[in-house]
Amino acid sequence: MKRTELPTTMRASVLVRAGELTIETRPVPAPAPDQVIVRVNAVGICGSDVHYFHEGRIGDFVVEEPLVLGHEAGGTIVAVGADIDHSRLGERVSIEPQRPCRVCEFCRSGRYNLCPQIEFYATPPIDGAFAEYVAIQGDFAYAVPDSVSDDAAALMEPLSVAIAAVQKAGVRPGSRVLITGAGPIGIVTAQTARAFGATEIVISDPMAERREVALRFGATEAVDPAAGPLGSGYDSFVDASGSPVAVKQGISALKPGGVAVLVGMGADEIALPVSTIQNRELVVTGIFRYANTWPTAIELVSSGAVDLDALVTGTFGIAEVREALDSAAQPSTLKSIVRPGREHAGDV
Helix, strand or coil: CEECCCCCEEEEEEEEECCEEEEEEEECCCCCCCEEEEEEEEEECCHHHHHHHHHCEECCEECCCCEECCCEEEEEEEEECCCCCHHHCCCEEEECCEECCCCCHHHHCCCHHHCCCCEECCECCECCCCECEEEEEHHHEEECCCCCCHHHHHCHHHHHHHHHHHHHCCCCCCCEEEEECCCHHHHHHHHHHHHCCCCEEEEECCCHHHHHHHHHCCCCEEECHHHCCCCCCEEEEEECCCCHHHHHHHHHCEEEEEEEEECCCCCCCCCCCHHHHHHCCCEEEECCCCCCCHHHHHHHHHCCCCCCHHHEEEEEEHHHHHHHHHHCCCCCCCEEEEECCCCCCCCC
16 A cells, blocks of 8 residues: 555544534545545535435435435545555546446446446445545446546536436437436436437426527537426437436327436335337436446546536536525526535635
């Protein structure tokens, strides 16, 4: 193991229980042989962070002891384990925030996101990245070029969600795509669909402000779902809203043989138009995070095909995580960024 001169302690924003955050002083992690230690430069606020903060749980995942939130992270490698080349010290990286077992049938087939033993940042009981330093396996810390900002390095994570959705939806040059929900994932999915060659990208959202944003980020048309049908004959449908109504509308708008991918978190159970699915031979599926997406994400951003920096609508320091989480409820917010190395947003 080799470490640079690191402090022995660090600050972390800790969710004590639903609705209660505190700043704690914790030991700086030491790397296992296959790990690197990353000084966290930027962390994006995700909807799951907001859910844990307000509800203390997501489905079967329950916050039963203090938890560090945050999983959309990028930073700089400042220490390496014994099995990691020392040349990686100082490397700027984007973190894929999960640790699969690597030996189960899903890991061995390349679908490691389905590993039953997977550990994921900010999912109980695994701490996340609202901290000054984190540990991650070396091959899940991806080097980013100098042209990629710290914020964009962090936002490779939601971009990976969009890549997984667009790949599963079968989007290709000439595709007609419908997306319901113009929040951060819907907006990134629109950009990704455009990068994959879709020529018609219709995004639906009840909020006029979000529809206007969608048109700046790849959508060819933005519609109000309350104004009438969402169109028809789409090759692919991606739900990024979690709304049962939106899911049913989107499935009904697909052409025969079309694919629906459910991404948004909503009700655990909803009624589906089964006869439509059968008669049109539709494929209805979901995604659980992502696998093998980071190289594509980095290429899309570094080439300019996807603009992640433009999604950032606010920055916050480690003492302002509550404000960052609350900002997600504002219609004008796309992505809020926490900078753990700063106390407040204006600190240098």
